[in-house]
Amino acid sequence: MTPYPEEPWHLAGQMYLSLWLVPARELPPVADGTRPVTVAGRGAVxxxxxxxxxxxxxxxxxxxxxxxxxxxxxxxxxxxxxWVDSAASMAGGRELWGIPKEMADFDIDRTAGVRAGASTDKGVLATASFEPGRRLPGRWPLTYRVTQTLDGTLKTSSVRSRSAVRTARARWSAREGGPLGELGRRAPLLSLALDDFTIRFGDAAPGASARQAPTT
Structure with missing residues (x-):
């Protein structure tokens, strides 16, 4: 078994996020026992x-x-x-929270804006470019809960984050017929760059056996 940290995970870094309103028929399957939130036949992705x-x-x-x-x-x-490029992250995500992580290769260039790509042995998953714009004042808190299927039941985990926020312009492309194919079919409704975020993912589990993991 690949070693990984116990929850909660304390994480920090950079995030480049886009949001779409997608026709309900194009939404991917969600955890059993939940249903997508839809308005006028569209869901938020x-x-x-x-x-x-x-x-x-x-x-x-x-x-x-x-x-x-x-x-x-x-x-x-x-x-x-x-998809991730860390075996420890993949194992921990699957076993702690039921998050269906897979492995991929990444190419992320942050020298002029952001250009990102990810691929597996089946081909390119997606590529994207972000042009960060105006920075909003302050650091923005966000608290929400993630719900997945773990061992046949729903597993709900808390997430608390804080970050600087910038508006962004983004362009996505994805392999048609691939798992993210629909992301390239329409422009995002909104894109943001979350700079120097911090996240606390998951809940403390008293009594759980410690698992050690490398920090790099």
Missing amino acids: GAAWVVYENDSVLHYNELLRAVLVRDGRRPRVCVTDI
Whole structure:
């Protein structure tokens, strides 16, 4: 078993996020027992490139897609697709929270704006370019809960984050017929750059056996 940190994970870095309103028929499957939040036949989908660095418990790159869902009447976020380049992150995400992490290769260039790409042995998953714009004043807090399927039941985990926020212009492309194919079919409704974020992901689990993991 690949070693990984116990929850909660304390993470920090940079995130480049886009949001879409997608026809309900194009939404990916979500966790059993939840349902997508839809308005006028459309659901909210987010996709993000994340670079975990600085004081993160693990250092790695990530590409994810998530859907806004309801668990009963409670709003939640469900991660439907996600790739990382860290075996420890993949193992921890799957075993702690039921997050379906897969491995991928990443190429993220932050020298002039942001250009990102991820691929597997089946081909390119997605590419994107971000042009960060105006920075909003202050550091913005955000608290929400992620709900996944773990061992046949719903697992809900808390997330608390804080970051500087900049508006951004983004262009996405994705391999048609691939798992993220629809992301390239329409422009994002909104894109943001979350600079120097900090995240506390998950809940303390008293009594759980310690697992050690490298910090790089």
